[in-house]
Amino acid sequence: MCFDMKMKLIIRFIMFVLLGAAVTSCAPKKSEDCGFVQNVYGQRISWKTSGPIQLHVSSSVPAELKPAIHRAAASWEQTLGRKVFEVIEENTSSPSQPGRDKKNGIYFLGQWESDRKSEQGRTSVYWAGDEIQEADIRINSADFAYYDQNPQQLVRTASTKSSAGYNFEALVLHELGHFLGLKHRESGGTVMAKELGAYTDRVKLAAVDESSVQCEYR
Ligand SMILES: [Zn+2]
Numbered sequence: 001m002c003f004d005m006k007m008k009l010i011i012r013f014i015m016f017v018l019l020g021a022a023v024t025s026c027a028p029k030k031s032e033d034c035g036f037v038q039n040v041y042g043q044r045i046s047w048k049t050s051g052p053i054q055l056h057v058s059s060s061v062p063a064e065l066k067p068a069i070h071r072a073a074a075s076w077e078q079t080l081g082r083k084v085f086e087v088i089e090e091n092t093s094s095p096s097q098p099g100r101d102k103k104n105g106i107y108f109l110g111q112w113e114s115d116r117k118s119e120q121g122r123t124s125v126y127w128a129g130d131e132i133q134e135a136d137i138r139i140n141s142a143d144f145a146y147y148d149q150n151p152q153q154l155v156r157t158a159s160t161k162s163s164a165g166y167n168f169e170a171l172v173l174h175e176l177g178h179f180l181g182l183k184h185r186e187s188g189g190t191v192m193a194k195e196l197g198a199y200t201d202r203v204k205l206a207a208v209d210e211s212s213v214q215c216e217y218r
Contacts, residue, residue, distance in 0.1 A: 110159030
């Protein structure tokens with residue numbers, strides 16, 4: 001599982017750089033990382049809205065796996081005590097594709113880069129300043145088969161190669177952590193550990209995951 005962070009340079013940001021030398025008091029205040037990705041000023045990168053963030057489920061995601069997305073979203077919401085995601089299932093005959101389109105989505109992709117075959121998923125987060133503007137979750141359905149709750153029932157698409165089974169809810173829980181701005185971490189039984197093993201049902205947030213998101217969002 002991997003995390004791509006893409007920063008958009010905006011005029012405001014450039015202005016900070018240009019004025020930085022003369023007006024140092026303009027520099028934003030550094031914050032604790034709390035497990036979050038930080039910008040060059042040491043500020044946590046996050047969504048700055050208290051309302052739900054839309055997450056479009058592409059029709060490329062198999063129907064059997066969609067409930068797992070709702071449960072993974074609910075796990076983060078339970079920790080924060082509020083609605084965080086508005087999960088919207090798309091129902092189009094030609095599935096939407098990831099890209100910089102001002103739409104947050106989760107997509108099943110039957111083609112995956114040959115040099116990144118060990119990744120089950122990847123979340124791209126686009127931000128400006130310290131504010132996330134868009135995030136997309138790509139799921140590798142070329143190299144991995146997934147299951148929801150029952151490991152005996154593997155879901156494959158036409159393009160899925162032979163593979164062991166991976167818990168889809170566990171994968172989405174991890175990618176939603178990135179979606180919210182969290183980075184990888186390895187200690188404390190966290191769901192943000194980089195690797196997810198086959199048939200590993202890591203579907204519960206660890207205490208460290210809860211305190212991380214609460215630090216920023218509550
Ligand atoms: Zn990851």
